[in-house]
Amino acid sequence: MTANGAEEESGSLYDVLVLGAGPGGENVADRARAAGLSAAVVESELAGGECSYWACMPSKALLRPVTARADAGHTWGLRRDRSLPLDVQDVFAHRDEEASHWQDDGQVEWLASAGIDLVRGHGRLSGPRRVTVTQEDGTVRRLSARQAVVVVTGSRAVVPDLPGVADARPWTSREATSASRVPDRLVVVGGGVVGVEMATAWAGLGSRVTLLARGSGLLPRMEPFAGELVADALRAAGADVRVGASVTEVARARPDGPVTVRTDAGQEVEADEVLFATGRAPRTEDLGLETVGLEPGAWLTVDDTLRVTDVADGWLYAVGDVNHRALLTHQGKYQARIAGAAIAARAQGAVTADAWGAHSATADHHAVPQVVFTDPEVTAVGLTADEAERAGRRVRAVDYDMANVAAAGLTRDDYAGRGRLVVDVEREVVVGATFVGSGLAELLHSATIAVVGEIPLSRLWHAVPSYPTLSEVWLRLLETYRDS
Structure with missing residues (x-):
């Protein structure tokens, strides 16, 4: 609606509507366009998504100098420079460049070149094949899809509801990949991929890192020796790695003061910042899922063609993190290619869902690859x-x-x-x-x-x-x- 509360009545009709312009959303729209279908993507933040600005690209830009120095420090002829400090500002400058300085002009240009319309604003389902977009100026735009609506809104970091956590202003993966100041002391809570990668990066940049992980070790979803070798390397790099305890309380007495982290094992760690890397939740809480019989805030269950199984008539798809099959950018892009092909094939009445076929995301079950960029x-x-x-x-x-x-x-x-x-x-x-x-x-x-x-x-x-x-x-x- 406009500033005076009036709604814009003009609507737009496309073959495919995509909610979310991250890598998955861009790819499913591109596959639809390649098949001759019209497509639009709706995005409330930056076109390019989490991976481009707060995850894959900036995190690897922070990690690469750290791991390269580690390799150089153990290479003949270079070992005398093993403790050579990094030029942190140069690292940050390169990180900013890889994150496009948090500007999406390049992504917007690519969408236009591919014939994909970008609609800025917050999109919500408003019934079968219908999407309502509230734009930044309050204008409401109504969109409809002939063939499919695809939810590709990704996931967000989960910060546990602990005493004192709100006042502590903790980092999540977004702050950890975009910060431009090295904290003297950093507590990382969580021993999964984000936790160990960010512990590696910030220890290499000069922080005194304490890593707190529940359970018996790091990287619990991988072979046990993987977490053991990473823990050994983190300790060798100066990090304090502690496993088997859960955080119970976080306290920051004053806004510019230190943060104290307490665990159920009676441990107490003081730091300048605390990063919670304790899991992800789907960004589906305000998408209008209730208008099509689904639960807001839930993961979306899909079949191997990426079609949401609990919606009649097969018009709703979910790609990437929101379907909880494999929370990895490359796997979301794979799903997007499958979904785009399946949508186009269904439009022609020729979809086939055979394993390893063009319309089946079989790799989600059998062959999900992953790299953890630690040392x-x-x-x-x-x-x-x-x-x-x-x-x-x-x-x-x-x-x-x-x-x-x-x-x-x-x-x-x-x-x-x-x-x-x-x-x-x-x-x-x-x-x-x-x-x-x-x-x-x-x-x-x-x-x-x-x-x-x-x-x-x-x-x-x-x-x-x-x-x-x-x-x-x-x-x-x-x-x-x-x-x-």
Whole structure:
């Protein structure tokens, strides 16, 4: 509505309406346009989404100098500079550039070049195939979709409701990736991916980091040795890593004063800032889900074509974090490509939902790849050994010490890492792989191809790794499986 409360009556009709202009939203709209459908995306913040401005890009810009220095400090001819301080302002300047200085002009230009309309404002469902957008000036715009509405609004960081937390003004992942001052002391609460990455980054930038994690270790959803190796490296970098205790209270007596964090184990830690990296929640609380029979604030359940299962007539889709299948940018983009193809195929009455087909997000179940950009890097795809066993598969876990690969000795003088293949012994195919060590992120895609392609071990024998590269671990793992 306008400033005087009057509504704008003009509406717009598209084949596909997308709520959220992050990477997933951009990709699903692009796939729809490529199939000849008209598309518009609705965005209340910056086109480009969380990944571009507060997650993937700025976090990796902070991490890369830290891990590069660690590698250099353990490389012959450079080891004398092991403690060389980083030019923090240069790091921040590069981070700002990678985050486009929190301006979305480039993304807006790309949307226009792809023939996708961008509608600024807060979009809400207002019934089947209908979206109402309240724009910044209060004007209301009504949109309708012929084929589909796709919810791609992502997720937000969860800060637990603890005594004193509001007054403590804690960091979330957004503040941790965009801050331009290095706190002398930083408490990181949470031992998952965000927690360990930000502990690595800020310790490398000069903070005295205390990492508090519940449970028995870090990176609890990955193979246990991954979290153990990362914890060892964080401690070696000067971080205080504590596991097995939960935060019960946070206190900041004055706005410019220190923050005190207390745990159920009786521990008390004082710091300048506290970061909560304790999980995500779907950004679905104010999307009008109730107008189509869904619960506001809930994760959206979808089938493998990304269609929301609890909505009649199959017009509502959910892509990316909101469907809770795999909270990773690259996986959301994958889902977007599948959803866009499925929407276009349904418009022609030709959709097929066969596993590994063009309209089925099968990888969400079998082959989700992930890199944790710590020192050492952690890479994984498919099932862990424990997940495979709980799924009723008969598997063998085959391990190899990465330090024994010839290239490790050429990479750095303290190389520590481990590789694991999880092998389905009945079919003799790889169903999961984890590699931990310096410089292994680019090794992950070979594992992803092996898992997705269900390549028999007998054929993998003929995939010869170049010598001397870290990829030779593949040969060593196959030898270990054969000989044990």
